[in-house]
Amino acid sequence: MRDRLFEIGRASPSVMAAVTLALLWAGSAGAAEIMPHRALYTMSLGRANGDAGVTAASGTMAYQWGESCDGWTVEQRYRLKMGYAESPDVSIASNFVTWEAKDGLSYRFNQKETRNGTEDEEIRGTAKLDGPDKGGAADFEKPEGKSFKLPPGALFPSAHTIFLLDKARAGEVFISKHIFDGATVESAVLVSAVIGPKVAPDAEAAKKSPLLDRPGWRVRLAFFPADPKAEKPDYELGMLLLDNGVSRDLVIDYGDYAIRAKLDDIEALPKPGC
Helix, strand or coil, rough: CCEEEHHHHHHCCCCCCCCCCCCCCCCCCCCCCCCEEHHHEEEEEEECCCCCEEEEEEEEEEEEEEEECCCEEEEEEEEEEECCCCCCCCCEEEEEEEEEEEECCCCEEEEEECCCEEEEEEEEEHHHHHHHCCEEEEEEEEECEEEEEEEEEECCHHHHHHHHHHHHHHCCCCEEEEEECCCCCCEEEEEEEEEEEEEECCCHCCCCCHCCCCCEEEEEEEEECCCCCCCCCCCCEEEEEEECCEEEEEEECCCEEEEEEEEEEEEECCCCCC
16 A cells, blocks of 8 residues: 555654555556455554653554556545654644556655644645656646656556565565655655565455455565665555555554554455446
């Protein structure tokens, strides 16, 4: 899923952009078979070190990955309340909507976020790549006038998830790619993935939905800042990524504390009759 689904580390993606993940050019032959779906997650504090300053976290996240004849649509909404030991609680609400062409070359993004009921940030724009494995550019409508180039080989989120799944099927265990999702006003960031052994379908989870009756892989993603000199990631995202694109058992790890997202409900969305 942005999904960098969860940039709560900067107090915002942003617990949101960490689940929007993605992959090889989605329209290519042999690419992963993604199942459009809508999922609801409950968020809670997974752990916190004594000096983290974080005492509580609670909220919900709704994630929808839809498909049209020419592209993928993702909508990610969450509400999260963070509790702190030495400062007032903060309530964050975010709505992140994207469209991505199936050839992986065009992308539109729009994020709105509020903190304690006051609008904190709106990000909107478009991005294009000049071709597979080529660079491109991102242009922002908000903030106005912001633009920058994207490096050769960069991927957009849905393309990255599909890429991960294809590499997992091929038995690869370590992959690094530059990803641009538009959840923050920064260029593509380096995302390093570690892929574990294949996991068999969970019979108990399958009782909830046929979408969960699928094999998958434990995946750990490290999101590095745009600064090429950075040695440590801003945060890491762990999940069970099923072979149909569904994400389970999400943990967003900021080092001093971690947020857990538990899948509560899921339903399939229709595929286009192209």
